[in-house]
Amino acid sequence: xxxxxxxxVLSAVAEIRSLVGGERIISAVSGxxxxxxxxxIAWRAVGxxxxxxxxxxxxxxxxxxxxxxxxxxxxxxNVEIVRVSDRFYRSLSGIxxxxxxxxxxxxxxxxxxxxxxxxxxxxxxxxxTIAPDWIETKGxxxxxxxxxEQIGIDPERExxxxxxxxxxxxxxxxxxxxxxxLGLDYFARRQPFPGPGLLVRVPGALDLDRxxxxxxxxxxxxxxxxxxxxxxxxxxFSGIKGSAKTPIGDGQILSExxxxxxxxxxxxxxxxxxxxxxxxxxxxxxxSPFMADNGITRVLVKLIEKGEGYAVVIRAVLTEDxxxxxxxxIERDVLMDLANKIAEIDGVGSVHYDITPKxxxxxxxx
Amino acid sequence: MIVVLGPxxxxxxxxxxxxSELGFSVKLxxxxxxxxxxxxxxxxxxxxxxxxSAPCIKLxxxxxxxxxxxxxxxAKLMGGVVERAKRPEFGPFEITVLEKDxxxxxxxxxxxxxxxxxDEVSVIPPGFLRLASSENCRYQAIRHEKRDIFGVQFHPExxxxxxxxxxxxxxxxxxxx
Numbered sequence: 001x002x003x004x005x006x007x008x009v010l011s012a013v014a015e016i017r018s019l020v021g022g023e024r025i026i027s028a029v030s031g032x033x034x035x036x037x038x039x040x041i042a043w044r045a046v047g048x049x050x051x052x053x054x055x056x057x058x059x060x061x062x063x064x065x066x067x068x069x070x071x072x073x074x075x076x077x078n079v080e081i082v083r084v085s086d087r088f089y090r091s092l093s094g095i096x097x098x099x100x101x102x103x104x105x106x107x108x109x110x111x112x113x114x115x116x117x118x119x120x121x122x123x124x125x126x127x128x129t130i131a132p133d134w135i136e137t138k139g140x141x142x143x144x145x146x147x148x149e150q151i152g153i154d155p156e157r158e159x160x161x162x163x164x165x166x167x168x169x170x171x172x173x174x175x176x177x178x179x180x181x182l183g184l185d186y187f188a189r190r191q192p193f194p195g196p197g198l199l200v201r202v203p204g205a206l207d208l209d210r211x212x213x214x215x216x217x218x219x220x221x222x223x224x225x226x227x228x229x230x231x232x233x234x235x236x237f238s239g240i241k242g243s244a245k246t247p248i249g250d251g252q253i254l255s256e257x258x259x260x261x262x263x264x265x266x267x268x269x270x271x272x273x274x275x276x277x278x279x280x281x282x283x284x285x286x287x288s289p290f291m292a293d294n295g296i297t298r299v300l301v302k303l304i305e306k307g308e309g310y311a312v313v314i315r316a317v318l319t320e321d322x323x324x325x326x327x328x329x330i331e332r333d334v335l336m337d338l339a340n341k342i343a344e345i346d347g348v349g350s351v352h353y354d355i356t357p358k359x360x361x362x363x364x365x366x
Numbered sequence: 367m368i369v370v371l372g373p374x375x376x377x378x379x380x381x382x383x384x385x386s387e388l389g390f391s392v393k394l395x396x397x398x399x400x401x402x403x404x405x406x407x408x409x410x411x412x413x414x415x416x417x418x419s420a421p422c423i424k425l426x427x428x429x430x431x432x433x434x435x436x437x438x439x440x441a442k443l444m445g446g447v448v449e450r451a452k453r454p455e456f457g458p459f460e461i462t463v464l465e466k467d468x469x470x471x472x473x474x475x476x477x478x479x480x481x482x483x484x485d486e487v488s489v490i491p492p493g494f495l496r497l498a499s500s501e502n503c504r505y506q507a508i509r510h511e512k513r514d515i516f517g518v519q520f521h522p523e524x525x526x527x528x529x530x531x532x533x534x535x536x537x538x539x540x541x542x543x
Contacts, residue, residue: 002387003387081499131379132376132489135379136376139374139375139376139413169379171380171383181426260454261376261482262454262481262482262484263413263454263456263482263483263484263485264374264375264376264411264412264413264434264435265413277485283453284456284457285458285459287455288453288454288455288456288457288502289452289453289454291456292454292456319525319526321380321525321526323376323377323380323524324480324525325526326458326519326526340433347467354394356457356460357456357457357480358457359457359480359482360456360482362456
């Protein structure tokens with residue numbers, strides 16, 4: 001049966017109305033298509049009883065909070081920006097374990113929302129949780145910040161609100177259909193962006209200087225590679241920590257590790273960068289057994305090496321529903337032009353391109 | 367009604383979505399739940415291993431398709447052998463169809479499928495046939511000679527697998543008979 005956005009919207013609106021009665025709803029928008037679509041549905045259901053907020057956690061892209069708020073204004077929804085970056089930087093400082101980072105982020109995110117909900121008199125929290133979020137969290141692949149009830153956290157007891165998730169059984173491609181149906185074209189076209197934002201693209205312990213480089217690199221990658229991919233991003237590693245021999249040549253090991261998914265289990269392992277000759281579709285296939293035996297979750301090819309400094313990784317993927325992802329074999333010239341621009345950012349030592357599909361890698365690095 | 371039994375993998379909800387997109391009503395249950403009133407059953411993937419032992423399950427005699435872990439489970443429970451794969455496969459690999467069986471109707475001889483497995487079927491159970499293979503894995507698809515029991519190591523439900531919907535449709539059509 002073809003997916004019918006009008007039926008989904010009708011039933012979601014009716015369900016929200018019957019659940020909330022006359023109570024107020026707080027909605028945390030990120031600018032992503034999921035939370036924007038959920039918010040537009042709730043807006044249809046309860047109008048001004050919806051209070052939308054944008055938490056500026058400090059892990060947003062350049063100019064993002066202002067742009068998102070202005071796009072919401074165009075569709076008639078006012079969004080309050082809440083600046084909480086200091087609080088997030090403080091509580092995340094010194095934590096390097098990726099799952100711990102995601103959990104601390106989740107805790108801070110919900111405590112901020114919890115006090116906002118109390119101050120604004122909201123008894124319900126609206127979220128744009130979709131199927132892959134709770135599937136990955138329940139499956140122990142990755143803790144998505146917006147999954148609570150599915151893993152046994154009682155939001156009413158912990159945070160004082162009940163949760164509404166009108167999109168929880170949908171996949172991203174279906175959410176996009178709903179978004180277009182509701183006239184949210186800007187949000188439907190936007191690059192997907194994880195809830196914890198740039199935090200999960202600074203692997204290991206949070207470092208504000210790497211975050212600065214990442215913001216610049218992200219803008220460049222999105223400008224150059226948007227047309228080649230469903231999603232494209234950058235990640236900034238501390239550097240290179242050693243070398244390794246592989247069946248198809250010598251490589252370098254990056255300072256931090258990255259998350260993957262192998263045989264339906266979470267994998268956390270090393271990131272290896274090979275010379276540019278390895279930029280072939282078959283490389284990861286050929287290395288599959290070597291990766292499984294040696295705990296490697298990512299294979300990169302090195303585009304530029306300037307010397308000491310951060311290792312910036314460019315990642316681009318093609319995917320319909322984010323459950324599997326292929327890597328586009330982008331022209332070398334395009335990649336080299338982009339890498340040269342990234343190498344000009346102060347502090348960058350090398351630039352790499354990630355050629356690992358999902359599986360065995362995940363789309364984001366942590 | 368098609369019942370999808372999920373052994374905890376990421377793609378089981380996606381299998382249910384595909385079945386529904388193909389026009390069949392579907393129910394997603396945990397592997398081990400009692401199954402009644404099913405016209406067909408699909409056992410999906412999961413992080414577990416059947417190399418050492420496999421959970422005992424009792425299923426009604428209706429068409430059955432195992433995917434990834436489900437494929438290995440069927441092979442193991444019916445007398446085959448599952449072992450750690452010498453060459454595990456993650457991501458895209460080429461599948462070669464050896465027998466143009468009913469589930470491969472309308473599918474080219476070679477196609478790209480996506481996989482994510484560390485174990486594999488190394489010996490098929492008595493009464494089973496090999497339908498497809500890949501360079502790294504001998505049994506990419508198997509079926510029982512007489513009964514409608516099928517297993518595929520690759521994931522037809524993910525969007526990147528070529529002709530995946532057709533393979534699922536071919537199986538689902540059998541459940542109408």
